[in-house]
Amino acid sequence: MTIKFAVVGTGWVAGEYMKAILADPEAELSGLVSSNPDRAKQILVDHNSDARCFGTFAEMVKDPQIDAIVLCSTPDVRAEQAILAAQNGKHLVIEKPMAMNKADLWRMAEAITRNPIRTVVSFVLRWNPSFDTTKSLIDNDAIGRIFMAQIDYWHNIGPQYGQFRWSSTKNQGGSSILSAGCHAVDALRYFAGEIDEVTAYSCTTWSNSEYEFDPNALAIFKLKNGGLGKISSSIECKTTYKFNVHLLGEKGSIMDNKLFSHTLPGQTDYAAIPTILPDSGDVSHHPFADEIKEFTQSIIKGTVPRSDFFDAYKTMEVSFAIDESIRSGSKVILSS
Numbered sequence: 001m002t003i004k005f006a007v008v009g010t011g012w013v014a015g016e017y018m019k020a021i022l023a024d025p026e027a028e029l030s031g032l033v034s035s036n037p038d039r040a041k042q043i044l045v046d047h048n049s050d051a052r053c054f055g056t057f058a059e060m061v062k063d064p065q066i067d068a069i070v071l072c073s074t075p076d077v078r079a080e081q082a083i084l085a086a087q088n089g090k091h092l093v094i095e096k097p098m099a100m101n102k103a104d105l106w107r108m109a110e111a112i113t114r115n116p117i118r119t120v121v122s123f124v125l126r127w128n129p130s131f132d133t134t135k136s137l138i139d140n141d142a143i144g145r146i147f148m149a150q151i152d153y154w155h156n157i158g159p160q161y162g163q164f165r166w167s168s169t170k171n172q173g174g175s176s177i178l179s180a181g182c183h184a185v186d187a188l189r190y191f192a193g194e195i196d197e198v199t200a201y202s203c204t205t206w207s208n209s210e211y212e213f214d215p216n217a218l219a220i221f222k223l224k225n226g227g228l229g230k231i232s233s234s235i236e237c238k239t240t241y242k243f244n245v246h247l248l249g250e251k252g253s254i255m256d257n258k259l260f261s262h263t264l265p266g267q268t269d270y271a272a273i274p275t276i277l278p279d280s281g282d283v284s285h286h287p288f289a290d291e292i293k294e295f296t297q298s299i300i301k302g303t304v305p306r307s308d309f310f311d312a313y314k315t316m317e318v319s320f321a322i323d324e325s326i327r328s329g330s331k332v333i334l335s336s
Helices: 012-023 037-046 057-061 075-087 102-114 129-139 176-192 288-301 309-328
Strands: 003-008 027-033 052-054 068-071 091-094 119-121 146-154 195-203 216-223 228-234 242-249 252-255 258-261
Touching (some): 003 012, 052 057, 057 075, 129 242, 176 216, 176 309
Parallel strands (some): 003 027, 027 052, 091 119, 146 228
């Protein structure tokens, strides 16, 4: 069985998805959606693909030859496209953020519930080898209950990136959290569990910033397990790309790829685990191939990938709660 994909968009990330699909023996790149046919045709030539070019999403979503769609469109249209795809029985790969507001997120959930399809949301770091290692250590009780978790996303996303022209706007970027920091929110949930309460703040970096919103945000959480969490997101900063993962547990601690654990009783300092860290903002460094492979298998075998819509929905709920707390100046209680 071969899963036939269409990719929506022709940007940097879309190109990585095309590579991932072409590398999977059980997947086929069958379509590319773009309002710029000349650019789309050249991209397909560059990828040595004979996929069909579609001028509109509406045209592609009706094609019975397409099994699954990768949404690399801008975030402001993602919700409508996802709803239409679900109504037409197309499986979905959804880039983050899934939606720009809670109302659209609810509408997406309703459409996917009514029209059961396989989904995966691109919190792509869940497929990073260091994340795999950390999750395995946690699941095997290497550090016990996590009572304090701190995750940082620091990445200077400026005019050097093509997406900046739209991701810096309130309409399509939304906030520091929606634009990028939601990766940190998802990582904290993935490692430390669900979140009950949010208090958050934001600030500017430079007075001449081109961002239409504060590019820096920090949130403090009360975790469902009784512990505490903190995430920070800075997309306008003087630093190399950093994704810091610090976890304090009752039986040990993890700092990125370093472990201090009760399972190593003779240990006198943190032990470094050789692995691939999430230490680059270059999307070619991100494990899209592993994400697509797992998603393809989920369609074929009827399994649920590690970041399906309904799991990622919870990350988006927390992300919206962070922005709500920033706007209101008050804590936000998440419904159970």
